[in-house]
Amino acid sequence: MVPEATQEQHPVTPAGTAPFLIGDRMTGGYGAADILHDCTVAVEKGEIAVIVGPNGAGKSTAMKAVFGMLNLRSGAVRLDGEDITTLSPQDRVAKGMAFVPQTSNIFTSMTVEENLEMGAFLRRDDIRGTMEQIYDLFPILRDKRRQAAGELSGGQRQQVAVGRALMTQPKVLMLDEPTAGVSPIVMDELFDRIIEVARTGISILMVEQNARQALEIADKGYVLVQGANAYTNTGRALLADPEVRRTFLGG
Known part of the structure; x- marks a missing residue:
């Protein structure tokens, strides 16, 4: 029960x-x-x-x-x-701690990959492994990694926002x-x-x-x-x- x-x-x-x-x-x-x-x-x-x-x-x-x-x-x-x-x-x-606000949570003029790189601004180690994990989690982002984030659908933008937060580990x-x-x-x-x-x-x-x-x-x-x-x-x-x-x- x-x-x-x-x-x-x-x-x-x-x-x-x-x-x-x-x-x-x-x-x-x-x-x-x-x-x-x-x-x-x-x-x-x-x-x-x-x-x-x-x-x-x-x-x-x-x-x-x-x-x-x-x-x-x-x-x-x-x-x-x-x-x-x-x-x-x-x-x-x-x-x-990582926080993803409801709005204004991506850099629209930057590419998907640049957004993810911005998420790792505090890191001093190699971020490529984490980026691959993000792309495995959200495969569509790998396909669109060279595309401006502002051109994506609402759901894809949210994936970018979550991925960028996850880049901080x-x-x-x-x-x-x-x-x-x-x-x-x-x-x-x-x-x-x-x-x-x-x-x-x-x-x-x-x-x-x-x-x-x-x-x-x-x-x-x-x-x-x-x-x-x-x-x-x-x-x-x-x-x-x-x-x-x-x-x-x-x-």
């Missing part, structure tokens, strides 16, 4: 098993207004955690808070046991609405590739508007409402919970 989703204000991690990445009880926003209210999101190594909820729930804000793009009034962000709350986004990249890959504006077929393909990335040991933290499909691939799901945790459980349990289905998944 699938357990019911738990409705909780403060998701609890058992003692001694701190998540690989956690934004712990985060409160903050832009300027004087708080958008997040004691919000917690976390992901384990090699797992997929998905943040879902209605429009305006604070999903992308939670993601940006974890990546250091807004100041927290309270709470903390920890990566592999290290407090990184005060680090800049650039310093978090150096620690092994991250420990955590953060994706903000990776399937926004793409067809259902392309969405399924992107989700399949995201599963492949997680299987290599990279943690995936993802905000998604396509909640039902995202929860189907999620090890852990967070339903946010007005910047606070409404439900937290495995993706499977959230999909099976009648209240979550009725309120957030359309029945």
Whole structure:
């Protein structure tokens, strides 16, 4: 039997098993207004955690808070046991975090290959092996590697954006609405590739508007409402919970 989703204000991690990445009880926003209210999101190594909820729930804000793009009034962000709350986004990249925003996430005038090379700007080693791994993951990018990224379809652009983030060899890959504006077929393909990335040991933290499909691939799901945790459980349990289905998944 699938357990019911738990409705909780403060998701609890058992003692001694701190998540690989956690934004712990985060409160903050832009300027004087708080958008997040004691919000917690976390992901384990090699797992997929998905943040879902209605429009305006604070999903992308939670993601940006974890990546250091807004100041927290309270709470903390920890990566592999290290407090990184005060680090800049650039310093978090150096620690092994990669963030793919929903829009403006590629260099449209550059070729596909140049975009991937830009992703490796912090590296001083040979990047060719990683680039081949990206091309194996997204074969269409190998075919179009000399083409300007701005000429690609929406789904292909997203593959470039994810590939560029993976060129940093991250420990955590953060994706903000990776399937926004793409067809259902392309969405399924992107989700399949995201599963492949997680299987290599990279943690995936993802905000998604396509909640039902995202929860189907999620090890852990967070339903946010007005910047606070409404439900937290495995993706499977959230999909099976009648209240979550009725309120957030359309029945």
